[in-house]
Amino acid sequence: MAEKNEPGAMNNRVVKDVLGRQVVQTIARAKRPHDSPKQRVAKVVPPEKCFFCPGNEHLTPPEISRLGQDGKWSVRVFPNKFPAFSRECEHAYGRHEVIVETPDHAKTLSELPAEALRDYLSVLRARMQDSAADSRLKYTCIFKNEGKDAGASLEHSHTQLVGMDFVPKHVQKIGKKAAAIAAMPAKQAKSVFYKNESFAALCPKGSRFLHEVWIVPLAPMHSLSAMDDSQLLGLAQAIKSSLSALDAATGYAPYNILCHSAPHGEKDFTFHMQILPRLANWAGFEFATEIVMSSAVPRDSAKMLSGSLGGMK
Numbered sequence: 001m002a003e004k005n006e007p008g009a010m011n012n013r014v015v016k017d018v019l020g021r022q023v024v025q026t027i028a029r030a031k032r033p034h035d036s037p038k039q040r041v042a043k044v045v046p047p048e049k050c051f052f053c054p055g056n057e058h059l060t061p062p063e064i065s066r067l068g069q070d071g072k073w074s075v076r077v078f079p080n081k082f083p084a085f086s087r088e089c090e091h092a093y094g095r096h097e098v099i100v101e102t103p104d105h106a107k108t109l110s111e112l113p114a115e116a117l118r119d120y121l122s123v124l125r126a127r128m129q130d131s132a133a134d135s136r137l138k139y140t141c142i143f144k145n146e147g148k149d150a151g152a153s154l155e156h157s158h159t160q161l162v163g164m165d166f167v168p169k170h171v172q173k174i175g176k177k178a179a180a181i182a183a184m185p186a187k188q189a190k191s192v193f194y195k196n197e198s199f200a201a202l203c204p205k206g207s208r209f210l211h212e213v214w215i216v217p218l219a220p221m222h223s224l225s226a227m228d229d230s231q232l233l234g235l236a237q238a239i240k241s242s243l244s245a246l247d248a249a250t251g252y253a254p255y256n257i258l259c260h261s262a263p264h265g266e267k268d269f270t271f272h273m274q275i276l277p278r279l280a281n282w283a284g285f286e287f288a289t290e291i292v293m294s295s296a297v298p299r300d301s302a303k304m305l306s307g308s309l310g311g312m313k
Contacts, residue, residue, distance in 0.1 A: 147254025
């Protein structure tokens, strides 16, 4: 970190995100080599050897559900072969599922049409509803790891769903900030780079990741499982626009998507999605203090992403 007499040091500041987590914004850190946009990583596994590609369905656990027609699938769901939670586990009861969003080995979410993303979200909605029907389960977590640096163990684009018999403390903390999260599009309007009738996409104050994006509803919504088809399409459009802008601006950087819905049976919660580009790694300072050093300037990120969207029109 720069000393006070070094260039850029006077612009450093400590800020908090909506959950109260501390971030040190150090603008000069944007010049570090590993903060630069990365080139798109080529997929090296051929489709015929991919566990998730059409024709290899026998390589996964038995299918739970699918969308498709004429014997071909567009979205496919099956149990995770290496589950963290399962019905057979006494001390980690739950479920752990894999949702393959597209049969196309080469494509990522940003390259799917909004209608395909809506269909994918409708499958997630159905799986969440099924999870909530198990009275022992209290919370369902949906997340996506895109790219090896974001934790993906397989190249083919996919999402994971985990149902568990408790509500994580972090989720409880998010629930207590429902009003603050709902107010973000209005209070952080200058960081909004995309908006439709149902959702706004913005780069939040106190971003812990470079070009971090949150997708927040413009009207009360507590869970993906409670959305109607129109709202799902609005969410699909917001996801596509956000990821398309990020991919264009960062050269298809790896990222995590976190889908935050209310614990089962609760409504005092603000649904939202977080997209966390993995352009830089956390190191000793972050783990020692739980304070993140970041070169992110949310308004600058929003301006850049807005420009990326404009260039695609």
